Amino acid sequence: MLRRVVGDRATIWVETSEPAHVRVEAGSGAAGSAPTFSAYGHHYALVVVSGLAPGAAHSYRVLLDEQQVWPAAGSPYPPSVIRTRAADDAAQPVSLLFGSCRQATPQATGRQLPPDALDAYARRLMADPEHRPDLLVLLGDQVYADETSHKVRRFLRRRRAAGHDGPADQVVTFEEYTKLYLESWRDPEVRWLFATVPSVMIFDDHELIDDWNTSASWRADMARQPWWRDRISGGLGSYWVYQHLGNLSPDELDADPLFQKVSAAGDATDLLREFGLRVDDPGSAENTDVPYQWSFALDLGRTRLVVLDNRCNRVLTPGARAMLPAAEWDWFLDQAHGEYDHLVVGSSLPWLMPPAIHHLEAWNEAATESRRTRWAGFAEKVRRAFDLEHWAAFGKSFTALGELFRRLGEGGVGAPGHRVGAGGAYAAPHSISVLSGDVHHSYVARADFGHPVATPVMQLTCSPIHNEVPLPLRPLMRVSWLPPVARLARGLAKSAGVGKPLIRWKRLSGPYFGNAIGTLTLDGSTAYARIEGTTKDGRLHEVVATTYAP
Structure with a gap:
């Protein structure tokens, strides 16, 4: 690979x-x-x-x-x-292929899913290799530890019968995780694609389990499961080997102490077992130390890509919840400075959700911290039942990210800028794009800061690559974009004491519910985003396209 x-x-x-x-x-x-x-x-x-x-x-x-x-x-x-x-390569365009949520091949899963968008892209690239992207950015749920195929479940039944503890249909140990990666990455077209297009990856929840680190009470409940320590150790250890290790540049590999220890060890089993347990810590409001940083950054030409960990290092302390702990947020701010023209942020969870869902998540965060114990308990059940765990459910982080983007987009003296312009002022970047997945539909939205901002700030969501949304949920996702529904949800959030968001956002394209893959091309001052879905015969066709520039 x-x-x-x-x-x-x-x-x-x-x-x-x-x-x-x-x-x-x-x-x-x-x-x-x-x-x-x-x-x-x-x-x-x-x-x-x-x-x-x-x-x-x-x-x-x-x-x-x-x-x-x-x-x-x-x-x-x-x-x-x-x-x-x-x-x-300053004047050379940059092309990023992106998406998330990929179940294994139909032959492995036994499910009648629509055609795999990554397979379709690989076949097209074979026929037209000159249009190879610079980088494939996979934004989570590369494997599903908690939604396994018939083939993997047969393997697990044999393991459970032999005395290996764990749920009958979910993987737990490193050995069981290897079956997931083998099943998914042995797909011939995808294996060829991985061998010829560079790739970076970040996890979402299904690499471990649905709703991973959604709240402090969730963690307490999971810790009581007899198999959880093996699950977190095997899941994070295998993720480090199969996904994260390849995110590091040659210089970063030289500086990574775990890689140096693993490379020198005759058998790194104990090292990875201990590592997986040690880094299972979402941080605390008081602790600015991050034991291991999964977030990473890289530059391609005049484009800076920063990919954020939205899962492992969350701060879950009630009243101080944050998507990133303080030290990692400071690292992210550092990456927002520098010499670049375009900023691309990879976030497995969308920053800008359908407005009604955003307000519902904001209400839920406030309700779960209510002094009324029964009401807070009810809100926690709602959070878990409806996966209310995106940026809006970490309201301080949502606001901080929007404020960062606003200051970047305005430029000027004192802004956390990137390119020094006339008079020592910071010039605004040409574009800011947030690449996301998770929600099993694709759309493009643009942030509105209430006044003109030079830099367009866009949410580009592409999901799934190979999965699907149940039909009954699709109308709910569509109406969650409608202003009357959003106003009702905003009223609910207001009743819980949630302030009005400092920004607004407008959907420009979508939602599209089929399997899809996205491409973001950055050329000069212009950004061009395209999302392509799969046809029944496994070809790609354009479903979303937008161009933006200062």
């Missing part, structure tokens, strides 16, 4: 069936090698390939103990390539 391309270097992630020495050769002397590391009886390597020429597409091959294993002999697919950007 091709993960990061940085200058003349790239990282290739590999899982092998036994210990081996992995070598990657990309022609013209570009190469890299690494031994595998082991954990829980599985074997992995992350190889840094160096010496890549700028502005070129490099076909590559993977060898295990000097035997070529990729591309596979007789493969019907085009060669896998590593494409580097030009040495001076």
Whole structure:
């Protein structure tokens, strides 16, 4: 799997069936090698390939103990390539492919889902490889630990019968998690796509369990489950190996103490088991220390991408709830400064939701903190039943993010800006885009700060890649955008003492309920967003398109 391309270097992630020495050769002397590391009886390597020429597409091959294993002999697919950007890429457009919520292939799940948008994109790219995106950004629910396929459930039944504790239809241990990744990523088209388009990933709740870290009482209830420690250890340990490790650049890998320990260990099982338990801490209002940061940032040309952890490090202390702990929020603010033209924020949970749902979540947060115990208990049940856990349910964080975007978009002296303009003032970025998933429908919305702001601030939500919304829920999601319904929900929030949001937002496109994949192209001062859905025969067609610029 091709993960990061940085200058003349790239990282290739590999899982092998036994210990081996992995070598990657990309022609013209570009190469890299690494031994595998082991954990829980599985074997992995992350190889840094160096010496890549700028502005070129490099076909590559993977060898295990000097035997070529990729591309596979007789493969019907085009060669896998590593494409580097030009040495001076400031004027080069940036293309980001994004989406979330992907169940495994229909053959694995047994469900009659609409065609997989990632499969459809891979097939189109095979036919037209010149339009390869710079980066694939996967925004959560890459695997479903709590909604398993028939094949995985058969495996789990054998495990439970052998004495391995846990729910009959949900994965718990690292070993069980490996079956999910194998099932999902062995899809031939997706495997080829991952091998030729760099990718970064962030979790959402289903990598662990539905509603993960929705509230302090939720955590207390889960802690009483006899299998929860194994679940959190196996889930976060496997996420680090399969997803997060590839988010790191070669320099960040060198600086990551866990990677250095795992690479040096003969068997990293105990290290990853302890790690998974140690980082299961959403923080507290008093603690500014983040034990392990899942959020990450990178630059592509004049575009800065910051991907936020919306799950693991939440602050759940009543009265001080926050989407990010203080130290990580400060890190995010630092990333908002710098030399760039476009800011893209990856957030698995949409910042701007349908307005009626937003107000309902804001009411719920206030109601769960009521002094009336029974009323607060009722509100907590509503929170869990209806998944009221987005940015609006962390009201201080929602407001802080909007305030940051407003100040960025206004520019001027004293703004947390990016490009120094005339007179020492900060120039506003050309665009701010929030990429999200989770909600199993796709839409585009624009923030309104009540006065002209130079920078357009957009919510781009694309979900699911391969899943679906139950038919009865679709009308509810549609009407939640309607102003009369939003006013009713706002009245409910007001009755609980919730202030009016400082910003408003307008839906520009959607909602679209099919499987979809999004593309954000940033070229000069212009941003172009497109969401494509799948047809019944597995092709892509445009369902949402919008262009925005200062």
